[in-house]
Amino acid sequence: MLGTEPSGATRTVIVTVDDDPAVSRAVARDLRRRYGEGHRIVRAESGESALEALREMRLRGDAVAVILADYRMPEMNGIEFLERAMDIFPGARRVLLTAYADTGAAIDAINVVDLDHYLLKPWDPPEEKLYPVVDALLDAWRSSDHRPVRETKVVGHRWSARSSGVREFLARNQVPYHWYASDEPEGQALLSAADEDGARLPVVITPDGKPLVEPTDQDLASSVGLATTPSARFYDLVVIGGGPAGLGSAVYGASEGLRTVLVERTATGGQAGQSSRIENYLGFPDGVSGGQLTDRAHRQATRFGAEILTACEVTGLEVCGSARTVHFADGSAVSAHTVILATGVSYRQLHAPGIAELTGRGVFYGSALTEAARCQEQDVYIVGGANSAGQAAVYLARGAKSVTILVRGDSLTASMSHYLIQQIAATPSIRVRTCTEVVGAEGEDHLERITLRDTANGTTETVDAGWLFVFIGAAPLTDWLDGTVLRDERGFVVAGPDLAPPGERPADWPLERPPYHLETSVPGVFVAGDARSESAKRVASAVGEGAMAVMLVHRYLERL
Structure with a gap:
C-alpha cells in the first residue's frame, strides 16, 4: 500500500x-x-x-x-x-x-x-x-543543491550520434532540456528510475515523468507538445519547409487571411536557424542569432494563425484537379489550393574514409551549437568557405583553443562576405588553410585524427582533431518531387521565366497564361528560397521570395 x-x-x-x-x-x-x-x-x-x-x-x-x-x-x-x-x-x-x-x-x-x-x-x-x-x-x-529539474531530461552517451541528434532537435525547437551522461551518477540514477540498464540510448524523460527509449523525432515532437498532425484536411496554402522562405510565406499567408499550414521535417529555421550570428540582415545592426530570428518568425506566424507542423517528412506531391495533395512518410496526406516549396538545402556529405562512421561523434554537419560548450579549449576544424562556415568559426573561437578553416580554393573572397573575412582576420585563434581538403578521419568511439591533403602539391598530413564541422555545398531537398515538378541537373526547382525561352510557353503547361515568376512547372505550386534554381542563397532574399510567393498565390487563387 x-x-x-x-x-x-x-x-x-x-x-x-x-x-x-x-x-x-x-x-x-x-x-x-x-x-x-x-x-x-x-x-x-x-x-x-x-x-x-x-x-x-x-x-x-x-x-x-x-x-x-x-x-x-x-x-x-x-x-x-x-x-x-x-x-x-x-x-x-x-x-x-x-x-x-x-x-x-x-x-x-x-x-x-x-x-x-x-x-x-x-x-x-x-x-x-x-x-x-x-x-x-x-x-x-x-x-546542498538538490533542486529538481522539471525540464525534459536526456540521458545518453557522450559520443552517440543519436544522442547528439536528440539534443540538436530539442535545442532547435526551443525545448528546454537537461543533459545527463549515461556513465555519470546522475545519468545512471535516471536510467535506474526509468528501469533501463543503459543498453538502449538515448533515454528522454518528459517533464511529466514519461521515459522515451530511443525516441524518433516524431516521438520527441509529440511528447513536448509540438504539433505533428494537421488539424484540417484542406487548406488554402501548404508551405513545405520552415526556413526563412517558409516562415516568410507562413507569416504573409496567414496575415492575409489564407488558411495556412507550414510543414517542417525537423525544426523551423533551416540552415539559417543554426547560424550563431547573422550580421548583414536588414534591421539588426548588432546582428541576430539564427535561433532568435527563427523564434520570432515562428511566434509571428502562429500569432497570425498559421499552423506549424514539426517532424513531418514529405514524400510526394500529387495533382488532383484543382487540389494539390502533399503526402507524408507516415501515409497521411493534406490538400490545398496552392503549395509553396521552401524546402531549402542541406549540407553536402563529405566523402572521405571514416567520416560517415564518426558523424555525430566528433564530425558534425552544420554548426551543431549544442556541441559548442564541449569545444572549450579544444582544437576545432571547419570545412567550408561560405558564410555559414565563417559565422561558425567566429562563434567557436570564443572558447576554443584554436579554429582552423579548411578551404579547397585559394581564398575566401569568392564565397564569403567581406565583413566575415575581416572578422576572421582580426581573430588570432582562427587560422585559414587554403588549397586543403579532408581525405580521411580516424578514431575509436569518437573522432581523434583527420588527414589533410594539399590540393596544390598533393602532399598529405595527419593531425590530431576531436571536432570537425562540415559546411560544404548545398544539396536541395527535392528528390521527392521527381516526376512531378521540373528540376535542373543539380536538383534545384526551376520556376517562372526559366521554364522556357522568352516568348515561349513551357512544354506541357496546361494554362493559357505563362507561369508566374516563382511558379513551377505545376500551376499553383510555387518555389521560394534556396531550393529555387539560381536563387541568391541569402536569408533576406529567401524571406522576400516567401512574401512574393504569397502575392502570386493570391493572383493564382483569384483566377481559379
Missing part, C-alpha cells in the same frame, strides 16, 4: 517506509503534524512500493529530502531498501528506524548506505526524539 498526502506537487517530499500499517500511519501522522504544511509526506508499507514511488518522483523531477525506513521488513529490510533508494535519490538524507536489539545493524549501516541517522522505536515524544533529527536533516539537505 502507498499513501500520499494531498498537497502541491512542488513541495519537497519526505518518505517513510514501514511494513506495519499502524506504525506506518503513526510515523506519517507525526511527520504531517510538524512538516505537512511545507512538505509532501509519502508513506509506503513495503520496500518495493516505496522504490516504485521514488522512481516515479525522480522521473517527474520531484525533490525528495528525507527517507525514513524501518529496519525489520520482510523480503527487503531497511538497509537493503536504502541502498537501492540511494541510486534513485543519492542526495536524500537517510534515516533507519530500529528496535534496541538492532542497533548493531544500524551502526553497520552507516558504512553500507552512508546512513545519516538511526532512530530507536518508540520515538515518543516526537518533539524530543523525532523532530530535532528531521529538522537537522532538512537543514543539511537545503544546504
Whole structure:
C-alpha cells in the first residue's frame, strides 16, 4: 500500500517506509503534524512500493529530502531498501528506524548506505526524539543543491550520434532540456528510475515523468507538445519547409487571411536557424542569432494563425484537379489550393574514409551549437568557405583553443562576405588553410585524427582533431518531387521565366497564361528560397521570395 498526502506537487517530499500499517500511519501522522504544511509526506508499507514511488518522483523531477525506513521488513529490510533508494535519490538524507536489539545493524549501516541517522522505536515524544533529527536533516539537505529539474531530461552517451541528434532537435525547437551522461551518477540514477540498464540510448524523460527509449523525432515532437498532425484536411496554402522562405510565406499567408499550414521535417529555421550570428540582415545592426530570428518568425506566424507542423517528412506531391495533395512518410496526406516549396538545402556529405562512421561523434554537419560548450579549449576544424562556415568559426573561437578553416580554393573572397573575412582576420585563434581538403578521419568511439591533403602539391598530413564541422555545398531537398515538378541537373526547382525561352510557353503547361515568376512547372505550386534554381542563397532574399510567393498565390487563387 502507498499513501500520499494531498498537497502541491512542488513541495519537497519526505518518505517513510514501514511494513506495519499502524506504525506506518503513526510515523506519517507525526511527520504531517510538524512538516505537512511545507512538505509532501509519502508513506509506503513495503520496500518495493516505496522504490516504485521514488522512481516515479525522480522521473517527474520531484525533490525528495528525507527517507525514513524501518529496519525489520520482510523480503527487503531497511538497509537493503536504502541502498537501492540511494541510486534513485543519492542526495536524500537517510534515516533507519530500529528496535534496541538492532542497533548493531544500524551502526553497520552507516558504512553500507552512508546512513545519516538511526532512530530507536518508540520515538515518543516526537518533539524530543523525532523532530530535532528531521529538522537537522532538512537543514543539511537545503544546504546542498538538490533542486529538481522539471525540464525534459536526456540521458545518453557522450559520443552517440543519436544522442547528439536528440539534443540538436530539442535545442532547435526551443525545448528546454537537461543533459545527463549515461556513465555519470546522475545519468545512471535516471536510467535506474526509468528501469533501463543503459543498453538502449538515448533515454528522454518528459517533464511529466514519461521515459522515451530511443525516441524518433516524431516521438520527441509529440511528447513536448509540438504539433505533428494537421488539424484540417484542406487548406488554402501548404508551405513545405520552415526556413526563412517558409516562415516568410507562413507569416504573409496567414496575415492575409489564407488558411495556412507550414510543414517542417525537423525544426523551423533551416540552415539559417543554426547560424550563431547573422550580421548583414536588414534591421539588426548588432546582428541576430539564427535561433532568435527563427523564434520570432515562428511566434509571428502562429500569432497570425498559421499552423506549424514539426517532424513531418514529405514524400510526394500529387495533382488532383484543382487540389494539390502533399503526402507524408507516415501515409497521411493534406490538400490545398496552392503549395509553396521552401524546402531549402542541406549540407553536402563529405566523402572521405571514416567520416560517415564518426558523424555525430566528433564530425558534425552544420554548426551543431549544442556541441559548442564541449569545444572549450579544444582544437576545432571547419570545412567550408561560405558564410555559414565563417559565422561558425567566429562563434567557436570564443572558447576554443584554436579554429582552423579548411578551404579547397585559394581564398575566401569568392564565397564569403567581406565583413566575415575581416572578422576572421582580426581573430588570432582562427587560422585559414587554403588549397586543403579532408581525405580521411580516424578514431575509436569518437573522432581523434583527420588527414589533410594539399590540393596544390598533393602532399598529405595527419593531425590530431576531436571536432570537425562540415559546411560544404548545398544539396536541395527535392528528390521527392521527381516526376512531378521540373528540376535542373543539380536538383534545384526551376520556376517562372526559366521554364522556357522568352516568348515561349513551357512544354506541357496546361494554362493559357505563362507561369508566374516563382511558379513551377505545376500551376499553383510555387518555389521560394534556396531550393529555387539560381536563387541568391541569402536569408533576406529567401524571406522576400516567401512574401512574393504569397502575392502570386493570391493572383493564382483569384483566377481559379
